[in-house]
Amino acid sequence: MTKLRGHAFVALVLLLLAASFRWSPMRLLHVSSRSLAPADATTGRELLTIHRGNHELQGKIVVFLDIDGVIAPYGLDPMDDDADDDASHFFYDDQDSNLAKLQSHNCWRDFTNETMDAFSKILSAFPHSELRVILSSYWRIHNVCRGAILQKFRDYGSLHGGPLRQFDYFDDRTGDEMESRQAEIAQWLLKFNPDNDVLAAWVVLDDSECLRGRENKQYRDMFVGRVVKPFEDVGLTDKDADKAIQILNEQLGAS
Numbered sequence: 001m002t003k004l005r006g007h008a009f010v011a012l013v014l015l016l017l018a019a020s021f022r023w024s025p026m027r028l029l030h031v032s033s034r035s036l037a038p039a040d041a042t043t044g045r046e047l048l049t050i051h052r053g054n055h056e057l058q059g060k061i062v063v064f065l066d067i068d069g070v071i072a073p074y075g076l077d078p079m080d081d082d083a084d085d086d087a088s089h090f091f092y093d094d095q096d097s098n099l100a101k102l103q104s105h106n107c108w109r110d111f112t113n114e115t116m117d118a119f120s121k122i123l124s125a126f127p128h129s130e131l132r133v134i135l136s137s138y139w140r141i142h143n144v145c146r147g148a149i150l151q152k153f154r155d156y157g158s159l160h161g162g163p164l165r166q167f168d169y170f171d172d173r174t175g176d177e178m179e180s181r182q183a184e185i186a187q188w189l190l191k192f193n194p195d196n197d198v199l200a201a202w203v204v205l206d207d208s209e210c211l212r213g214r215e216n217k218q219y220r221d222m223f224v225g226r227v228v229k230p231f232e233d234v235g236l237t238d239k240d241a242d243k244a245i246q247i248l249n250e251q252l253g254a255s
């Protein structure tokens with residue numbers, strides 16, 4: 001009898017665990033917590049699923065990260081003024097199915113040691129626990145692309161050390177709607193940072209124009225002094241990293 005009750009108890013606990021996983025408040029608040037479960041592009045291994053609610057962003061230092069033109073320089077393209085599609089066919093005519101998959105999602109361009117050095121420098125300048133990296137690149141859309149980024153970061157980190165060695169997830173990404181980069185980031189900010197005081201500091205690393213032009217008029221004031229715009233053919237440099245660190249430190253009241 002005791003044994004039976006023991007089993008019933010275990011079953012109940014398991015049921016409750018399953019139910020709480022499926023129906024945790026975080027899951028119900030799916031939209032605001034924006035859970036991400038990036039798949040590892042190379043091995044197909046599922047990485048940690050991270051749920052981050054608004055409260056976990058309070059007082060945090062946020063970096064909006066673009067990939068193409070920032071971490072993956074356009075200058076590496078064999079034919080840089082034609083469509084990406086042509087270039088990627090040219091590049092990957094081996095029958096690697098993973099590359100084919102990346103190509104089909106348009107997230108195939110290579111990263112360089114230099115851009116990852118620079119990104120590492122930014123991350124290293126602040127306590128890990130305070131940093132939140134938000135993926136704002138087109139690469140955010142597909143799981144396989146997010147997985148590819150994490151894989152490249154880890155490959156780099158395992159050779160060079162530093163924070164990319166354990167860069168296992170993105171804290172969030174901007175919304176799936178494709179607008180201007182400025183609007184995509186602004187919408188994320190307005191949601192998490194409505195009074196401009198939830199986040200301690202933020203910076204945008206992006207080769208897209210986020211300040212000039214009519215299409216950037218709407219949120220321009222919000223972005224002034226908060227954008228690092230690398231030269232797209234080179235990507236993020238050491239100087240860009242210093243500028244990003246300075247931008248964040250200024251908001252943090254340091255100098």
Ligand SMILES: *[C@@H]1O[C@H](CO)[C@@H](O)[C@H](O)[C@H]1NC(C)=O
Nearest residue numbers: 111112113114156158159160
């Ligand atoms: C990047 O760094 C690694 C390790 O130092 C090196 O083996 C590799 O050749 C470098 N890649 C490029 C493209 O320079």
